[in-house]
Amino acid sequence: MQRKATLICGLTLALLSTGLYGKKKPKAQVPPPTPQMAQDQKILHALNRLTFGPRPGDVDAVKTQGLDHWIDAQLHPDTIAESPTLEAKLAPMDTLRMSTAEMLEKYPSQQMIKAMADGRMPLPEDPLSRAAAKAAIERYKDKKGTETDAPAIAPTAPPMPPAERLAALQSLAPDQLIAALEAMPPGQRARLSRIASPEFRRTVQILSGPGQMVSRDLTEGKLLRAVYTNRQLDEVLTDFWYNHFNIYLDKGADKSLVTSYERDVIRPHVLGKFKDLLLATAQSPAMLFYLDNWQSSGPDLRAKAGKKRTPGLNENYGRELMELHTLGVDGGYTQQDVTEVARCFTGWTMKQPQRGSEFEFNPRMHDQGEKHVLGVTIPAGGGLNDGLQVLDILAKHPSTARFIATSLAVRFVSDTPPATLVTKMANTFTTSDGDLREVMRTMLAAPEFWAPEVFRSKVKSPLEMVVSAVRAVKGDVENAATMAGLMNQLGEPLYRKQEPTGYSNRGGDWMNSASLLARMNFASELAQQKVSGVKVDAAQFTGDPQQIERSLLLTAPSPEALAAIQAGLDDQKQLTTAQTGPLVAGLTLGSPDFQRR
Numbered sequence: 001m002q003r004k005a006t007l008i009c010g011l012t013l014a015l016l017s018t019g020l021y022g023k024k025k026p027k028a029q030v031p032p033p034t035p036q037m038a039q040d041q042k043i044l045h046a047l048n049r050l051t052f053g054p055r056p057g058d059v060d061a062v063k064t065q066g067l068d069h070w071i072d073a074q075l076h077p078d079t080i081a082e083s084p085t086l087e088a089k090l091a092p093m094d095t096l097r098m099s100t101a102e103m104l105e106k107y108p109s110q111q112m113i114k115a116m117a118d119g120r121m122p123l124p125e126d127p128l129s130r131a132a133a134k135a136a137i138e139r140y141k142d143k144k145g146t147e148t149d150a151p152a153i154a155p156t157a158p159p160m161p162p163a164e165r166l167a168a169l170q171s172l173a174p175d176q177l178i179a180a181l182e183a184m185p186p187g188q189r190a191r192l193s194r195i196a197s198p199e200f201r202r203t204v205q206i207l208s209g210p211g212q213m214v215s216r217d218l219t220e221g222k223l224l225r226a227v228y229t230n231r232q233l234d235e236v237l238t239d240f241w242y243n244h245f246n247i248y249l250d251k252g253a254d255k256s257l258v259t260s261y262e263r264d265v266i267r268p269h270v271l272g273k274f275k276d277l278l279l280a281t282a283q284s285p286a287m288l289f290y291l292d293n294w295q296s297s298g299p300d301l302r303a304k305a306g307k308k309r310t311p312g313l314n315e316n317y318g319r320e321l322m323e324l325h326t327l328g329v330d331g332g333y334t335q336q337d338v339t340e341v342a343r344c345f346t347g348w349t350m351k352q353p354q355r356g357s358e359f360e361f362n363p364r365m366h367d368q369g370e371k372h373v374l375g376v377t378i379p380a381g382g383g384l385n386d387g388l389q390v391l392d393i394l395a396k397h398p399s400t401a402r403f404i405a406t407s408l409a410v411r412f413v414s415d416t417p418p419a420t421l422v423t424k425m426a427n428t429f430t431t432s433d434g435d436l437r438e439v440m441r442t443m444l445a446a447p448e449f450w451a452p453e454v455f456r457s458k459v460k461s462p463l464e465m466v467v468s469a470v471r472a473v474k475g476d477v478e479n480a481a482t483m484a485g486l487m488n489q490l491g492e493p494l495y496r497k498q499e500p501t502g503y504s505n506r507g508g509d510w511m512n513s514a515s516l517l518a519r520m521n522f523a524s525e526l527a528q529q530k531v532s533g534v535k536v537d538a539a540q541f542t543g544d545p546q547q548i549e550r551s552l553l554l555t556a557p558s559p560e561a562l563a564a565i566q567a568g569l570d571d572q573k574q575l576t577t578a579q580t581g582p583l584v585a586g587l588t589l590g591s592p593d594f595q596r597r
Helices: 002-018 039-050 058-065 067-075 084-090 100-106 110-117 127-144 162-170 174-182 186-195 198-208 210-228 232-244 254-269 274-282 285-290 299-305 316-325 335-344 385-395 398-412 419-431 436-445 462-472 481-489 513-527 545-553 559-570 577-589
Strands: 371-373 376-378
Touching (some): 039 058, 039 232, 067 232, 084 210, 100 254, 127 174, 127 198, 162 174, 162 198, 232 254, 316 385, 398 419
C-alpha cells in the first residue's frame, strides 16, 4: 500500500513538474502561412478532437477511408451505421425510449410514491412496477414512522453456491423477490449482482428503487454511447450542447424531464440550425422548470389575483438566455434588456411539470405591454410571438455569432483559440443563418485547426479521460455503474452541474493535484483489471514497454511522458514480467500525453 502511494505521488509530481501544460499555448494570432501537421498526425489529431478518443485500429481505418471522407461522414451521422454492440447494451434501458409520461407511469417519482401512499394515486398496473411501488411505499411509511404491515421476510436460507442462490431468486415472483432481497446481507446482494444477467440485475435495481432508474439509465447510457458509438462527433456535440444549454438533473421535476430534453431537444439539433436548437430549448419543459420560467407571469395576472399570491416576473431565463445561450456576458445587453426579455417570455409555461406535461402558452400569464429589446420595439399584444421575436433577434445578433464560434473553438481547438479562426467561424454562422454543420466545417477546413502547436494541447475533462482510457484498452463495459461513480470522484458527475454554466470546455479548468491523483488511480486500476464492470484483456500488455506505450498513445511518447512513466517504473524495483506490462499501461494512461487530446 505504501509503495502504491509513493508511486502515485511520484508520478503526480512528475506530471506537475514536467507540466501537463508543457506545450506552449497557441498564439492569439498565427501569421500566414500557418504550418500544418503531417498527415499521420492530422489523423490522430482528428480522432483526439472529434471523438471520445481513438480505439486500436481507428488510425488505420481513417487512413484507409481517407481523412476528408471520414470527417464528412462524422458531419453526417445518419450515414453511419450504429454499433450493434451499443444497441444491445442500451436495449434494457427502456427509459431512454419512453415519453416522460410513460416513464413516470412505470417508474414513479418520489412525489408520486407519496401520493400513492396517501391514496391520491393508483398503483402502477405493470406487475414489476406495482411490486416496486409497494416496496417504495413501505420505505416511505417507515421513514414517516407510520405503522404498516411489514413485508414478510424470508427466513435465512442455508448457505449455497452463488449460482444456485441466483437461480433460486430468479424463480421468485416480484413480491417474494423483494422479501428475499431485504433479508439478504448487502455484501451478498453485491456478489450476486456481479454474476447476474443484465436483465435480472435491472429487475433487482427496479425493486430497490424505481425512481432511481431514470437517472441510472441517463448516466450509464451516456457513458455507453461515448465508449461504443460509431457516430462519435454526434455524441461529442451532444455533450457540448447539453453543457451549453445546461440543466441540473436533481432539481425537482427535472429528474424525469432531462431524458426527453437530451434525446428530443439537444441531440436532433446539434448539426442543424442554431435558431431551431434555441427554440427547442426555450420551449422544453426541462428548461422552463430549471430556470423557473414556467411560473413567470405579467402584472395583469397579479392584479386579477388580488390578495392571492402569484409568482410574478422571473428573470432567470431571460438573463441566462442572453448571457449563456446567445450573446455572451460581454454581448452588449443591459439589465433593462434582461427585464424586457423576461417580460416577453411570460406565459411560456406548462401545467403539471411533476407529471411530465408539455409546453403551452398561457395568454393569461403573459405581459401584454410594449417591450424594448436591444433597441427593437416589440408592439403590445403580441402574445406568444413576443418570445419568438426575441429568439429571432438573438439568433441573428453578431454577438451570438462570435460567442457560439468562440465556444466551439474553445472546445475543439484551444483554450485560447486564434482570433482569425473565431472570425471565420462567426462569419459562416452569420452567412449560413446559423447552420452549425457549416460552422463546424469551416473550423475543420481552417489551417488554425491543424497547426502543430494545438496537437495534444488541451487537457481532457474527466469524462473524456475515463472514456478515452476505456476505448484505448478495448475495455468491454458490462456494467457502467462503476464508471458513473468515477465521474463523481473526478469532479464531473454527469447531468449534475448545478449552475446553468454547464461543465467547462477549457482544459485548464480541470487540473489540480487532487484531480491528478484520482486520474492516476483510475488509470492504474483499469490497466490492472480492477475497475468493476469493465473487462480488460491483460494479454495486450505483454512485450516491450515501448510497444505498450505506443499502442496506447498511437504515437511515440513525448519526453515529458517518458519522464513521468520512468519515474513510476523507477519506484517499482522487483516486478515480474506479468506485473510490468499492466504497470507500464497504467503509467501511460496517466501520463501527460494521454491526459491531453
